[in-house]
Amino acid sequence: MRKTWIAGLALALPLALAACGGSTPPGTAGAGGATKAAGEAIKIGSLHPLSGSSAADGQQMDNAAKLAVEAINAAGGIKSMGGAKLELLSADSQGKPEVGQSEAQRLIQEGAVSIVGTYQSAVSQNVAAVAERNKVPFVIDVSSADAILAQGYKYSFRLQPSGTVLAEDGAQNLFDVSKAAGKPAKKIAILHEQGPFGTAIKDTFSKKAQSLGMTIGPVASYDAASVSDFTTQMAAVKASGSDVLMVAGYYRDGVLVANAVKTVKPGVNAVWGVANGAFDVPTFPGEVGAAGEGFFDSNYHLDGTNPDTQALMKTYQAKYKDQIRTAAVLSYDAVRVIADSLERSGSADPTKVRDAIAQTNLKSLIASKGPITFGPTGENEGAAPILMQVQSGKVVQTFPKEFAQTAPRYPATPAS
Amino acid sequence: MLRLESVCAGYHGLQILHEVDLEVNEGEIVALVGANGAGKTTTLRAASGVISPTSGQITFQGEPAGGLRTAGLVARGLVHVPEERALFGPLTIEENLRMGAWTQRKTPMSGALAEVFELFPVLADRRRQTAETLSGGQQQMLCIGRALMARPKLLMLDEPSTGLSPKLTWTVLEAIGMIRDRGVAVLLVEQNAGQALRLADRAYVMESGSVVLGGTGAELADDDRVRAAYLGL
Amino acid sequence: MNTVTDQSPDQSPDPSTAPATEPAPLPRPIWGRHLLVLAVIAVVLVPLPLLLPPNTQAVAVRVLIFALMAVGWNIMSGFGGMFSFGHAAYFGLGAYVSVWLLVNHGVSPWIGLLVGMLVAAAFATLIGFLALRYRLKGAYFALSTFAFAEMLRLLAINSDFVNRAVGYNVPLRPEFSLAFMQFAPGSPAYFWIALGLTVAAIAVSILFLRSRTGRFLVAVRDDEDAAAAVGVPVMRTKLVTMALSAAVTSVAGTFYAQYYFFIDPDVAFGSSVSIQAILPAVIGGVATIWGPAIGALVLGPLNDVTATLLRNPPAALSFLEGRAGLDVIVYALLLILIVLLLPQGIYGALRDRWRRR
Amino acid sequence: MSLLEVRNVSRSFQGLKAVDDVSFDVKEGSILGIIGPNGAGKTTLFNLVAGAITPQAGTVTLDGRDITGFAPHKVAQAGMVRTFQLMKPFGSVSVLENVAVAAMAAGTSRHDASKAAAQIVERVGLGRWRDLQSSGLPTAGLKRLELARALAVRPRVLLLDEVLAGLTPTERAPVMELLEALRAEDGVTLVFVEHIMAAVMRLSDSVLVLDQGRVLMSGSPQEVTSDPRVIEAYLGQEPTDVAT
């Protein structure tokens, strides 16, 4: 039975290695978190999908969090704590809630005084519960579901605007921009992914749009994981005579939308993304070419007019040979928020850090209507989407004025 | 040409053949008769390499054959037609026959095909039909035909009359005679002992995994012990 | 064409279908001893959470959830030989029913657990009846179970009744309570409850195998025609088995929801859940009493081990650091190796060795 | 009235008539032998009678009760059990368990089933193999196991499909004695398909000859074996080939 032995060995080996390398000696850290001695690094957990279908964003976010820690350490660490250094503990949620949950638990047990994450709403829901129960602050960089902060959690804070804000502002922006252009939007067709994100955006957007006097045309949902074509939906949009197509979805499906728009030519005045995962991504115009020209996206976005943000973009490009995305800038901001709170609290006790986070007032690298401040539910009150548009093959900020790199072009009948 | 010497074989540690000795010479029909469970099929399976003998010697044309892979034996001219026929049901008659010549890559198969069709004209009429649509007798002919495509020197037939009406059985046995006349030796396991023995040049009687009797077909046909062994009387 | 009925009996069974083992005396069923061993193991494991470093406790609970799912799967697909690729359906029903009752009606998850078992069993009976009525077997049966699980997922995503794709958060209670299965984070109570449920599930599978229906089931699995010919009600036996299997797996779903505080259609009904129910059983040994638990014990930590090891590698392996995907690669390789080298599973291989002595 | 009445059953597969308008009666406590060449439709007939296949025409009546189209397990519960020519053991379990399961299927309690099974296993001569994994049994053992399992159901009618085939003459004798004892002591009615003429001659009260799906003739063993049609169709082409 040689085979049995080989297999046995194959099993035993990683287990043995893990015993030496993987586990943390008990007592190094507890959930309650003793105050750190000066000189010992303060640990911050970064929990993102490093593998799986969202790995592209997840890895960027983790990289940005690392950059933030490096920058803060290079600037002298946490001064109120004797220049204590930060240390980032990276973890992979694999995009799976139960993995995210146990990884969060692990990060906390390894001494993280706060967690940054997680990108997927489902994972964030889980991690928020873990954070709440362990009384460790959780700063959500990206995850839009309203439900996460609707639980009355005290330890969760969110940097990105919530789904409600995104959707309402998306409708408001559409109203303002189309009216200013003299062609007020009348009938909106909606295409949304069927997950919690797309559904919530659709619901809130429709309500707001109707209250602004617009009507809702055909609504179609799709499974973002398996959809492979939108020409039929686009034909329905064309047939309905809608003048705007609102799209709430992710990157891959956003590209398919652009291709379908190009093929079918639905004849709308604008393709209007709301918190769209594709239309404001720098690689999007390159990927779809002329098909994406003129697409709008009303979304939270890094502030390209902010010199600090520009510096970060350069650093990131230099280090990772990749264009930094908004999600990653949010992770960067999240680490800044924690560092700032540590500075103010002068303590690595998670409860104190939490209280300090609640008092945050920090200028964001993201385009927003005010500095980062957290409301009673933990939402970032400064957060607001801005309007981007693909113009001449580039994503540019167009509205509101204070963030505009150039004026919005409306109508922007695509593929004309 | 085929010689089994003290062959022992079985399945999963269960011995079925006990020191079987038998021999088939060029151009003769040898019948193997015996009661159900006597080990006839196992003998064929051992000779055709489907199972490996646990001890003893099998030689084919003077070279050792025991435990060789079936493909090698087929190429050397030893072809086994099992009782369950193992035809390719969804393939046409002609495709079945062509597959029979798998090991005869180098020789053109039109000649062999013509010979088979000459032997079994009914197959020629239905060459484009799938094998599973054939009747039992036709399937048996196809199975023998497929074996002939490999240009065998020795054909081992396991109960070719299984499931056939007496009339058809006779047709098949006649064909076996014709095959022998073309110079192919035949080792025949048959339940219709009377007919088989009359057709055979020589025969062996098996009982409980051993060869208990041997002789010419005619001798054995009249032997009371054969009746006892085969018919259980 | 393929099967011959009038086969002469000296035609031994085809070697490929014949058993791999030579006729060996089978030990008499030792149900009593199995139960005893189970009790001993349960007692030995009780103090475990107090001894384990806190960060491995979550892993221990995950192992138990895995084991619970796999024990359920094993009843139907191992002992019953009906390969299910859709146990997510039962897991998800257990999770959704209990959480729905809790969130919308404040019903204790303990009651939700029982209701979830009933609903899952009823659903299993329904799809079992359909699949068996239309005589689906093997891969077709498996694909039909998969299709039903996927249909539940898609329905949940699009039904307001269960909050669509948003799913449910289990409300955190101000104080912890046994009645609502909620304890302080890191409380050993979670481990103990999971242990209790898993032990109960294994005990149920032992008792089931010992029961009339369980013994009918093995007969039906070995030869359905022969079983029917001696009067075994084949359909009823299979349906009871499927219902029991579904009920056990649904318990895992209920506990999962209470432990992780969140479910959505993908978490509850996703195809990866079905795979998670199969994996431990195959790794540990299909159709064995202990296989699923042993498999879970190996698999539960495996993921964490490869992840930790490769993400924070020891100095010698530091070049591997930061290569996303590598941990999964190692995990996948180990999985393939185990299945290839130990096709009977770990327990199966050990048992065969032991028997041959 | 006959215990088992089969009336005009027919069944064809893909246009081929496997069983064509077959009728026969079996009286309580009698033994009917069925013979016929390979492919005559004997096993199909068994399948039709035992419920494994539904007849396209005709009826099967057991003790006055119409059981046509009953599922196999219902037929068994009604008191008629069949064995399989290609042995079908519950391969993963022991010989004893094979028989115990059958006893339980007949309604015996778990405790009594084991005891009954042990007795039956002894009775059919499988005693020394009772704890072996059944799939490992040799053919002769499997044949007996088929029989033992059927007996455990305590049937009124036993349908035996070539239980003697594959047994050596010395192994056959005790099985034949057992069959006779079953009839004499237990009052079991037997229907059996058999190729071994000696057994047919010795056991049968009457014999049914099938050929190509139809009843060729029926009668006492002597009548049957002396009929030229039977000799032609079944025993061999020329009567001189066979001593009887």
Next chain:
Amino acid sequence: MTEQIPSATAPTVAEGEGHTSSPRLWARVPWTRVAIGVGFFVVAIALAYLRAGNGDVVRQAVLTGILIGGVYGLVAMGLTLIFGVLDIVNFAHGAFLAVALYITVTMVSRLGVNPLVALFVAVPVMFLLGAGVQRFVLAGAMGKPLENQLLITLGLALLIDNVLLMSFGPNPQSVKLPGDTGVQIFGAVATVSRLLAFGVAIVLAALLYVLLQRTRLGTAIRAVAANEAGAQLVGIDTRRIYMATFAIGTACAGAAGVLVAPLVTIEPTTGELFNIIAFVVVVLGGMGNVIGALVGGLIIGLTEQLGALYFPGQSPLLSVFVVFVLVLFLRPQGLFGKAS
């Protein structure tokens, strides 16, 4: 003969013995069934028209459904061959397709060639990869229980996905077909790349058909699928046939990958998109039936698109699974398998 049929076919028909129950690699065109199918779709389209109330939308749905269906068929063809001959449920098929996607991306970005040129690399590379995987991994699982094979192929999929993730990174990539514009067809539009994929799907189906029907190797493949023991008896080395079949099936995934490349966003997990659908298509068309796979693909494509018109609120996948379950129940041998 007569007596053989009953116990072989009777109560345990459905498929029981896996591929021993002679899968149909090609049934003669069942015209009545095709007529019924066409009739069914005419009704379905008429209903869709009533429901959508607009001809353009229905026309677009039908065209898109057919074209997507062609892609599904393309992906499923290799899978059905493997399923039918080796009796392996190959969950790594999508991952193989992803490998071909990356071969295409790499060739286009490094060499600047037309994506179609990648066919000449991807197909042979995937053929060899398939042969290797069969020989060194799957050969050990032949004849093992379904769950073992399932886990091995799932493990393979996981392995391949993550090797791609490691080698090419997670960023989505894309490939463009030069001159890929919309083309008007009966009032609906389709892109050239989609039409091309559809066309090649048909060509590939024809090639596979010819390979299986007219060549010595193809006949041997069908022979092994029909009766492995018989194949051994005529001297065929069945192990090599299994290897060749798996290699051909994987090469088909390679071809599909190249053709699908311009249609999708290429990420390591892209192949998984097609896996489940491909299995549905395989069962629908009948295991081992390449033409069935093509037709099954069309049916699923149309179901998905028309289903979205019937039930706009529900996921199109739901109607696909409903159709799938109905087919499983009513025709478990697939729409083009022979009734048993």
